[in-house]
Amino acid sequence: MALDGSLERLRREGRIVVVGASLAGLRAAETLREEGFTGTLTMIGDEPYEPYDRPPLSKQVLLGRVPADHTALPRRRAIEAQWRLGAAATGLDLSAKRVALADGTSVEYDRLLIATGVRSRPWPNELEAGLDGVFVLRTRDDATRLRHRLKAGPSRVLVIGAGFTGSEIASVCRERDLPVTVAERGPTPLSGALGSVIGDVAAQLHHQHGVDLRCGVMVTGLEGDGVGRLRRAHFSDGGTVDAEVAVVALGATRNTEWLAGSGLAAGPRGIACDAGCRAFDVRGIVADDVFVAGDVARSPHPLFGYRFLSLEHWGNAVAQAEVAAHNMICRGEERRPHLWTPYFWSAQFGVNIKSVGVPNMADQIIVSQGSLGEHRFTAAYGYQGRVIAAVTFDQAKWLEFYQRQIEQAAPFPPPFATVDRRTEGMRPVPAGFPDPSVPTHGPQVTVSGYSPTDQRVTFTPAGHGHHA
Template structure:
C-alpha cells in the first residue's frame, strides 16, 4: 500500500464522510481529496430532522460546519455506481471515473420504502430519512392533517409521534410487535415509553399491521388494518427501517450485502474470501464491524457518535502506511433520543441481554438508569432523564465489569435483577 497517498476518494458526503475529511486535514494530508455524494446537499446533520425541523423550530438546512482550511472537491448529486478494485477507480452516474490511492466507503443508509409501490406513490405517504424528506413532511404537517398514521415501533416513529402531539395533531402509531422499542431498550423500558406516549395522547396500537391503503384521486384517504379496522387519514409516515447503500458495490468483490459492508477492526474493507481489499476502508452506517465490547461479534449501528468516531479511525489508518501503525476502532456504541418530554440515552448494545437492573431512580418516577447484563457481564446501560450516572456505567461496560457493576451508590435503590 502506498505510504503517502496522493489521491483519496470518499464515497458518501454525510457526517462520516465529512468527519473523515476533517481528520485527514488535521493530520496534514495535502493530496487530492474528493467527496462523492448522492444527494445535492453539502453534508448535513440528520438528528434534528425528526425533531426540531418537523416542529418548524429549524429549517431543513442543517448543514454541518466545514473547516475553512479543508481543501476538498465535493461532487454532489452524482452517486457512485461502480467500483473497480483492480483499476482503483470509482465510477459515477455521470460517467466520470475517479482514480484513488485510498478509498473510504461511507454511503450510509436510506429509508426502507413502503413495500407496495402503488400505495407508496399516493400523495400523503412519506418516509423520513434525508433533508428532502423532512422538508416535504414538515410542509404537510403545517397544513394540520386530520390524523397522522405512523408505521413502525422504532425511535423515528416515536420521535415523529412526539412531534405531532407537540403540534396538536392526532396521531395513530402502529407497531407490529407486542412491545415498542424492545430491540433497542428491551421490553420493560420499551413498554414504559409506550405508556408515556399513550398518556400524551398517542393512539398506540400494538401487534397491528396495515392490510391495505385506500386512495382518492391519487391522495391517501384511509388505511385498513389486518383486523379490519379502518382509519381515515391523509398522512402516513412509514418508519419501517433502513436499507444500507451497497448495491453499487455489486460485482466489486467486496463482502457487502443487506447487513452492510464487512470491515475488519481497522476499518479496512474485506473481500468475499476474507482478505483485506487493498487501500479500501469503510465507516458509518454502512459498515459492519467487529465490536470489541462484545467479543468481536459483527455489528452495524446507525448512531451519530459511531459514524464520526469510525470515520476518524479510518482516516488515521488511511495515512498509517501499514497495519503495524494502524489503530483499532474501539467506539462503544451510544445513542440518544428526545420524545414526549423525556431524554433517553443508551450506551452499549442490549441485543442478547438476559438481565436488567434499575440502578438509579425507578420506573414509577420515570427517571432512572437501568443496566443490562449478558452472561453475568454488564453490556449496556440506559438513562431516562437521569444521565448523570451514565459515564460510570460506560466505564463499567468498557472494563467488562460483572453485572450489576456498581452497588451501594448514592441515591441507588435496592437492586433487583430481572428480565429485561
C-alpha cells in the same frame, strides 16, 4: 525511521476518494487534512447538498423551529475537496481502482473510503407508497416535505413503526397538537432496540401524550381516495384508521447495492471491515486501499466478543471516520482500532433517552437507579453475568459510569450500593427483546455474527415481507 517512499508520496500527492458526503464522509475528510494529507480529495454524494446533520430532522425541523436547510454540519476545518454532489456512485472496480458515477463519469483513487450510509426502508407496496401523503424521513428533502404537510394540519397522522424515528415523529405531531396513530408490530415501542421492559415505559409516554398507540399490529394496506391521496390504513387485526398522512418508519436499508459484484464483502447487512476500518473482500481478506466508516460499516468489536456490529449512531460515524482516515494515510504499525462504545440518544415526549453499549444483546435488565414508574431512571442490561449496556431516561449524567462498567466487563447485576436505588432495583428481570429472527422495523444496532462475509444471514427483502 524515514517514511516509506510510496506512503510519503500518497500523503503528498495521492488521490483519495470518499463516497458518501454526510457526517462520516465529512469528518473523515477533515481528519485526512488535519493529519497532513495534501493530495487530491474527492467527495461523492448522491444528494445535491453539502454535508448536513440528520438528528434535527425528526425533531427541531419537523417542529418548525429550524428550517431544513439550516442543518449544515459545522466544519472543523477547510478540506479543499472536489465535490461531486448529486451524482451517486454506481459501481466499483477494485482492480482498476475506479468508482463509477451515475452521470457516466468515473473517478480513480489510490485510497477509497466508503461511507454511503443507509436510506429509509420504503413502504413495500410501490403503488401504495406512491400515494400523496405517504412519507419517509431520512433526508433533508424528506423533512421539508413532511414538515410542510404537518404544518397544513392533517386530520390524522399515521406513524408506521415505533422505533426511535417513529416515536420522535409521533412526539412532534403531539407537540403540534395533531392527532396521531402509531402502529407497531412489536409488543411496545422501542422494543427492538431497548426491550419491552423499557418499551412499556415508552408506551406510557405515548399514552400520556395522547398518542393512539397500537402495538402487536401490522399495517396491511394503505388505501387511496381515488385521486391518489391517502385516505385510510388497514391493520392486521381488521381495524382501520383514517389518516391524511402516513410516515413509514420501518428502519433503514444499507446503501451497498452499488457494490454488487465488486468483490467486496458488501450486502444487506452492510460492508464488513476489520477494526481498523479496512474493507473485507468476499474471500474474507482485508483490502489495503478500501476503507469503510459510518452506518454502512459492520466491524468486529472486542468488547462484544468480536462480533460484527452495525451501528446507526451519530457518534459512531464520527469516531469511525476519524479512525479510518488516520489508518488510510499512516504506516501499518501506526494503525488504530475502532473501539468506540456504542452510544446514542433520542428526544421524545419531553424525555431525554440515552443508551450506551449494545442493549439488544442482553438477556436481563435491572433498574439500578430511579424508577420506571417515574419515567426517570437508569437501567443496566446484562448478558451472561456481565454489564453489556445501559439506558437512561432523563438521567444521562450517570451514563459515563455505566459505560466504564461495560468497558471493564463488570459483573451483572451490579453488586454495589448506589444513590437512588429503589426496591425495583434489587432484582434483574428478563429484558424482553423480540426473537432476533423476526424482522422488525430495524433496531439501530445490529449484531450480525462472527463472519466478515456473514453468508449465514438470510435477508427478507421488505417487498416480500410481513407488511405487504
